[in-house]
Amino acid sequence: MAGGKNSHSLAQQPVTASTFVGSPSAVGTDKPITSMARVGRGSAIAKIVGRNVQQFDHFDNEVKMWVFEEKVNGRNLTEIINTEHENVKYLPGIKLPENIIACPDLLETVKDATMLVFVVPHQFVSSICKQLKGKINPQAKAISLIKGIDVCDDGFRLITDMIQESLNVRACMLSGANIATEVAEEKFCETTIGYRNRGDGELFREIFHTPTFRVNIIEDVVGVEMCGALKNIIAIGGGLVDGLKLGANTKAAIIRIGLYEMRKFTKMFYEGVKDETFFESCGVADLITTCAGGRNRKVAEAHVLTGKSFDQLEQEMLNGQKLQGTSTAKDMYNILIKKGLTHEFPLMTTIYRICYEDLPSIKIVEDI
């Protein structure tokens, strides 16, 4: 939800910084294990971009952030953000730079912007792209921070592909071990940007990289994106192992096998995916973080400890919201069944069956 206006560029690369974040910005995204509260990934990232663009001459100083308007204590959230420089609802206690301008109007936000940063729940991407079609700067470049994939009749579609195809722009992907609250508190972490065009990767690196938010770039959009989607399945496995109290060796084995299946799956469905990507923050590091904390792990652990179904636990623990891990497991399983490949992915298949076919949780180690 941020869009920079006035593209008066001073340097070679004419760019208006424009972050673009959905609200409620964290539906279906990561959060620390200690809290089930929603956290504002979009605001956390806008804080970084807002500061970084001021350090380069070739970026417009103003960063517009699209905010789905809502009332907080009788006031508009955008007004609060623009006067108090804090997203009191989704990232309370963290000051945003004053050059972050919250804007409730989507088209107004992206007007003239040449860099579009997508941080919205993945189910909103399609309708947002429809609204944006033909309305964005033809020079614009996009980057997605959305962890998830879009399931369609003939399989699935990457979010970056949806953005590229519907808006006719090149899209990068940013993903990593980046729990939003810790990013906002400026605790050291890393992230990965996958690019198709190196210049795009380097440009986006400039608006995201800080000493405590280290950006590596790699020529592999698909690998970076698939890591972000598939890790949630493995986190269910991590939670099952925690619930079963199987210990540190077993947990590490599930993470390792999970990383292996993520890599094998991605390379089976896409050409040009790099092994190296899985050594990056988007791969092994994000998987470790997600299996250590996060709601997928937490609900799966509760499944073992209480014997309740995932459906019931989603009602009780998540107000009926669906876990990304279980739904992605189902989507992937449907693809594997269709292609006759379940035997090649025993971990993902077993996780699906535990979630949806009442398979006992202990099968997580017996059937893989």
Add this chain to the structure above:
Amino acid sequence: MAGGKNSHSLAQQPVTASTFVGSPSAVGTDKPITSMARVGRGSAIAKIVGRNVQQFDHFDNEVKMWVFEEKVNGRNLTEIINTEHENVKYLPGIKLPENIIACPDLLETVKDATMLVFVVPHQFVSSICKQLKGKINPQAKAISLIKGIDVCDDGFRLITDMIQESLNVRACMLSGANIATEVAEEKFCETTIGYRNRGDGELFREIFHTPTFRVNIIEDVVGVEMCGALKNIIAIGGGLVDGLKLGANTKAAIIRIGLYEMRKFTKMFYEGVKDETFFESCGVADLITTCAGGRNRKVAEAHVLTGKSFDQLEQEMLNGQKLQGTSTAKDMYNILIKKGLTHEFPLMTTIYRICYEDLPSIKIVEDI
């Protein structure tokens, strides 16, 4: 400390199973975070080998285990093991198969054995090899389960190289996320065998693989072995981050960067090392386990929380025993300094400086 006798082979491959385990068997090896007690890696692994050899015709049923003799409640430990089938001192509560024969005499243990399993503290390897020289079956194959390297004047030497050169046998390497107590309790885990000769790798796989101790084999002895040595340095980093309370993103970043530097270091010093090895249990999984538990992590955390030096903490927490992580960090740093390579390994270098040069712990994220 186990040596099989009587090589009456019934199959193509004439082999006498002979495990060979030092005692106190766990000096300098892993143990779970919840306990500082020594655990018997050798006995845990002998339990597996003892059962497995009975399932194949081409192994001698008897497995000899060399045990450094000591008195427990007035009785010899070997006698207790051979009558009660339990290593009451180093792996209490776990029954050993009856075909494990504890033997206090090193040369008697290895007599006729064609498979030698080394599970001793790494500082004992050199003297053991001297005693064994010329006394072993010329057909023997060896495998090392020893996590550590031998530092010498011109750098360092792999334990498998020491065994190969001094005994004139081929040596494999087994390493993985294998906390001994969890292995003994038959909780699911994985491990990796690195081999030079595929037949050797497959043969050793037979005596180690079980449904709950899954063995993958890979043609990369050096990679497997270096992972086991270098991970302890990174675990110091993990402990520092825990002490600093930097959160899950940071911990995952340190593990990721650690895995990267382990791989880069190993490939820089040896040819033929495979990236794939670092995706195996010996690589990413063992690193995760070691950074989650283990005494290197624990003492490093205490260093931050108490402000005490590592020397002092080793006195207080480990009865003066030296941590493998700090000593390996020093060994590697000396090599990096000599070769002018410290800038290429900022994490290992910073960990060394925190341990030995009073660098503040926060530099773990500021200097890398």
